């Protein structure tokens with residue numbers, strides 16, 4: 001029988017630094033589904049765990065910092081990570097720990113998904129940690145991907161219209177994030193379109209729009225978008241193209257629902273064509 005031997009550079013190694021979500025729809029599980037279908041090798045530093053299902057999140061714990069240090073050290077000692085992303089970091093001490101480890105080792109460009117609150121209202125980051133996120137993690141971001149609520153919190157302003165979202169994106173860039181994907185509002189059942197504002201390091205900016213899909217199956221959209229951007233960066237795709245690919249990837253996954261869970265379900269990571 002012929003055995004295929006894959007060279008290391010055929011499967012770029014990508015790392016998620018995130019929380020586990022037991023229902024598989026979001027968090028680290030969504031990141032790893034995305035890495036798998038985008039044909040990159042997924043490595044994970046688990047920071048926290050939430051217990052939940054499609055009805056909601058019911059408990060949450062953070063892992064010990066010593067254990068997280070060991071995860072980073074073991075990965076750095078053996079793997080060549082080409083890009084990474086962050087997800088749920090729970091509190092200030094965890095953010096500081098991740099920042100310290102990221103500075104100590106070479107894990108490539110970092111996509112920061114500044115997870116603060118799920119779209120169903122569960123807080124995944126303590127309010128006292130917002131300043132640490134702004135000061136320490138945002139400046140490390142090659143790309144930052146806040147949702148509407150996270151842009152309001154990080155930029156410390158109310159967002160009422162497109163102009164406000166643009167202002168918030170510029171504020172995040174002034175805080176040190178190189179490239180910003182500021183995701184637009186999508187909780188209005190009358191809306192027909194979703195719009196994300198992209199501000200690149202070069203100063204170029206544009207809107208990414210797509211039709212609004214009326215569905216309860218949109219858990220993990222933000223995780224999957226940021227994971228796909230990280231996967232593309234690891235493959236060598238330029239930032240603008242990585243963002244465009246990720247938007248199409250998530251859009252296709254939203255529009256091809258799978259019947260999993262009884263209430264708020266996952267997106268379909270199998271639906272987009274993998275490259």
Ligand SMILES: Nc1ncnc2c1ncn2[C@@H]1O[C@H](COP(=O)(O)OP(=O)(O)O)[C@@H](O)[C@H]1O
Pocket residue numbers: 118119146147148183184186194195196210211212213214215218220221222223225247250251254
């Ligand atoms: N109902 C929907 N229809 C179409 N696109 C959506 C829908 N919900 C989210 N998206 C898209 O999914 C991506 C992730 O955004 P969002 O859900 O705001 O992130 P988060 O999961 O961090 O809250 C964005 O590009 C957004 O436009």
Ligand SMILES: Cc1ncc(COP(=O)(O)OP(=O)(O)O)c(N)n1
Pocket residue numbers: 018019020021026027028049050087088113115117118119120124218219220221222223224
């Ligand atoms: C452990 C964990 N991390 C992150 C999330 C939220 O994921 P995200 O994709 O940012 O938001 P939703 O689309 O799920 O609201 C989570 N639920 N669990």
